[in-house]
Amino acid sequence: IFAAVEMAPRDPILGLNEAFQADTRAEKVNLGVGVYYDDNGKIPLLAAVKIAEEQRQKLAPPRGYQPIEGAVAYNKAVQTLLFGANSALVDAGRAVTIEALGGTGALRVGADFLNRLDPKAKVYISDPSWENHRALFEAAGFEVGTYPYYDASTRGVNFSAMLEALNSYAAGSIIVLHACCHNPTGADLTLAQWQQVIDVIRSRNLVAFVDMAYQGFADGIEADAAPLRLFADSGLEFFVSSSFSKSFSLYGERVGALTVVTADRETSARVLSQVKRVIRTNYSNPPTHGGIVVATVLSDPNLRAQWEDELAGMRDRIRLMRTQLVERIAAAGVTRDFSFVIQQRGMFSFTGLTAAQVEQMKDAHGIYAVSTGRICLAALNSRNIDAVAKAIASVIAN
Numbered sequence: 001i002f003a004a005v006e007m008a009p010r011d012p013i014l015g016l017n018e019a020f021q022a023d024t025r026a027e028k029v030n031l032g033v034g035v036y037y038d039d040n041g042k043i044p045l046l047a048a049v050k051i052a053e054e055q056r057q058k059l060a061p062p063r064g065y066q067p068i069e070g071a072v073a074y075n076k077a078v079q080t081l082l083f084g085a086n087s088a089l090v091d092a093g094r095a096v097t098i099e100a101l102g103g104t105g106a107l108r109v110g111a112d113f114l115n116r117l118d119p120k121a122k123v124y125i126s127d128p129s130w131e132n133h134r135a136l137f138e139a140a141g142f143e144v145g146t147y148p149y150y151d152a153s154t155r156g157v158n159f160s161a162m163l164e165a166l167n168s169y170a171a172g173s174i175i176v177l178h179a180c181c182h183n184p185t186g187a188d189l190t191l192a193q194w195q196q197v198i199d200v201i202r203s204r205n206l207v208a209f210v211d212m213a214y215q216g217f218a219d220g221i222e223a224d225a226a227p228l229r230l231f232a233d234s235g236l237e238f239f240v241s242s243s244f245s246k247s248f249s250l251y252g253e254r255v256g257a258l259t260v261v262t263a264d265r266e267t268s269a270r271v272l273s274q275v276k277r278v279i280r281t282n283y284s285n286p287p288t289h290g291g292i293v294v295a296t297v298l299s300d301p302n303l304r305a306q307w308e309d310e311l312a313g314m315r316d317r318i319r320l321m322r323t324q325l326v327e328r329i330a331a332a333g334v335t336r337d338f339s340f341v342i343q344q345r346g347m348f349s350f351t352g353l354t355a356a357q358v359e360q361m362k363d364a365h366g367i368y369a370v371s372t373g374r375i376c377l378a379a380l381n382s383r384n385i386d387a388v389a390k391a392i393a394s395v396i397a398n
C-alpha cells in the first residue's frame with residue numbers, strides 16, 4: 001500500500017519543534033513556533049484558567065457530546081470579544097459562531113464551507129503570510145495566490161500595492177487578512193487603511209476572511225478588535241477565525257472559533273445548518289474542556305479582569321524583550337539599525353535574517369527560527385536574550 005509514499009517535508013513551523021527536541025545542546029533556544037513562554041522559559045498556566053478549571057473539576061460534570069456548533073455560552077462570549085458588548089450586528093442575529101479546534105480548525109471549517117459555495121474562487125493571502133494559510137486553503141481545494149503586503153525596504157506595509165492588487169481581483173475572490181499582529185511580519189494596517197480595504201472589498205464584491213489569532217497582543221482586547229468593528233459597521237458579510245491558544249495559553253486544548261457574518265438572521269440560520277454539516281462530517285463536534293474554561297473566564301467579571309491583567313503582562317513582557325533585544329544586538333557591535341523590532345506588533349519579529357543565516361544560527365548556536373527570518377520574541381527571557389543577540393550579531397558579521 002505504501003510503496004509509493006514519499007517522505008513529506010517537515011512542517012516549516014511545527015517541524016522546528018521536532019528538530020529542537022532532538023537537539024541535545026543545553027543552551028538551545030526555540031524561537032520558531034509562536035508560543036508565549038514566561039521569563040523562566042515555561043508556558044504559563046494562567047491563574048484565571050486554573051481557577052476556572054478547578055471550578056469545573058469540583059462540579060465533575062458528565063462528558064456528553066457537545067452540540068455540533070459547540071457551547072452556546074462560548075460562542076456568545078466569542079462574539080462579544082469580536083464585536084463588543086452591545087453589538088447591533090450580534091443583536092440582529094447576523095453572526096453565526098461555531099466552536100472550532102483552534103484557529104487552524106476555524107480556518108479549515110470556513111475554507112471547506114467556502115469551497116462548497118464556490119470551488120473555483122481564488123484565495124489570496126498576504127505576501128508573506130503564516131505558512132499554514134496557503135497549505136490549509138489548498139488542502140480545502142482552492143487555488144491560492146498572494147497579494148503584496150510587506151515592504152522589506154520600509155519594514156512596513158506596501159499599502160498602495162496591496163490596494164491595487166485587491167482592486168484587480170475577480171468578484172468572489174477570498175481575501176485572507178490578519179486582524180492584528182500580522183504573522184510573520186508584525187506590520188499591521190492603520191484603521192484608515194482598514195477602511196480603504198473594506199471599501200475595495202465592497203466595491204469588488206470580494207469575500208473577507210479575517211484571521212484573529214492574537215487578540216490582546218498588540219494594544220489590548222478592545223483596541224485589537226477595532227478592524228472587526230469597522231467590518232461590522234460596513235454591513236458586509238465576512239468570515240472571522242479566532243484563536244485562544246495564545247491569549248489564554250491553551251495551545252494544546254485547541255480552542256478557537258469560526259464566526260460567519262451574514263446579511264440577516266434568516267441567512268444566518270441557513271449558513272449555520274451548512275457549517276454544521278461540514279463539522280459533522282469532519283470531527284462531529286468539538287471537545288468540551290477548553291471552550292467551557294474560556295467561556296467561564298469571560299463570563300465571570302473577576303476572572304475576566306484577572307485574565308486581562310495576565311494578558312497585559314504577556315504583552316508587556318514581549319515589548320520589554322523587543323527593546324532589550326535591540327539594545328543587546330547594538331551592544332554586540334552590530335551597526336545595522338534593528339529599531340524596527342520595537343515597532344513590530346505581536347509575538348514575532350521579521351528580522352531580515354536570510355535562510356542561510358537562520359541555518360547558521362541553528363548549526364552554530366542551537367537557536368531555532370523560521371527560515372523566513374521570523375523569530376518569536378515571546379520565547380526570549382533574561383537568561384537567553386544575550387546569547388540570541390550575540391548569535392544574531394555573529395551570523396550577520398559572517
Ligand code: LMR
Nearest residue numbers: 013014032033034130183
Ligand atoms: C505560529 O505561527 O508559530 C503559530 O501560529 C503556531 C502554528 O500553529 O504555526
